[in-house]
Amino acid sequence: MSKLKSIALWAYVVAIMFPFFFLLLLSLSSDWRYPALLPEYFGLKNWVQVVGTESGLAYSFFISLVISLSVAVTATLSGFFISRYVSYHKKKGLLTMLTYFPYILAPVVFGACLSYYFLRIGIFGTTAGVIIAQFIIAFPYALIFFSSFWNEKIKNYENLVSTLGGNRWTTFTKVLLPMAKGLMMVCFFQTFLISWFEYGLTSIIGVGKVQTLTIKVFLFIKEANFYYGAMSCCLLIIPPVVLIYINKRFVFNKLI
Structure with a gap:
């Protein structure tokens, strides 16, 4: 029973944190197109371009x-x-x-x-x-x-x-x-x-x-x-x- 509660708790935490993790992942990505599982670029390019851009x-x-x-x-x-x-x-x-x-x-x-x-x-x-x-x-x-x-x-x-x-x-x-x-x-x-x-x-x-x-x-x-x-x-x-x-x-x- 305790193991089941632990699994349920971790599933609950993952379900809550996944949208925030995905937003962060997406903000660090570019050129992510179907059917690729991973983006072509992953880094701070988007964040760097924010400062002083249009x-x-x-x-x-x-x-x-x-x-x-x-x-x-x-x-x-x-x-x-x-x-x-x-x-x-x-x-x-x-x-x-x-x-x-x-x-x-x-x-x-x-x-x-x-x-x-x-x-x-x-x-x-x-x-x-x-x-x-x-x-x-x-x-x-x-x-x-x-x-x-x-x-x-x-x-x-x-x-x-x-x-x-x-x-x-x-x-x-x-x-x-x-x-x-x-x-x-x-x-x-x-x-x-x-x-x-x-x-x-x-x-x-x-x-x-x-x-x-x-x-x-x-x-x-x-x-x-x-x-x-x-x-x-x-x-x-x-x-x-x-x-x-x-x-x-x-x-x-x-x-x-």
Whole structure:
């Protein structure tokens, strides 16, 4: 029975890791045509050509990081502070229900609705416009995520600090932020991933001018450039893997 479990476990690991291994293999290959079992070339040629070439993968990776970090930081911080007022508001139910509004529509439809207003204010097809559009999606998620943090226990802590002479700034910096540090890290990771893998909204608001890494993946697939597509997928996987490691190493272990 133990041998069977070991075989099943290894089969499970292989099934999970095979797509990532194949993407890496494909990104290092060229001239791989049927019926050849192995590519004619296997090496770093594709990766070397990325730097300074017209493919713009390096730039797409950089601009994706800038957009995702901007969205994650602003959504996490604003979501934490504003969720307090939503949770303690007398119309909490109504306000919470309104936070789900951006998720009612598909991202492409939602982007089409926003495009008119973004065009009028001059941020349509710009990096700033993509950041704001993605923030509109990530911010409600942060509000919903932090809604469980604000409860009677936290309110009692706030009242205690106030009774001892602490002001609002002291309450947030010395009590609330340290208590919510783990949750804020998790929310930052989640909103970063929401922005990192966003395609529909980015393609509409960015209108092809803001080519994030996710946009590049689909462009290469449409062009049947599977080698560059696999390479961009490998780059797309790097930040989530790093975040998973950080989450397990510095957040999850402390929470348990």
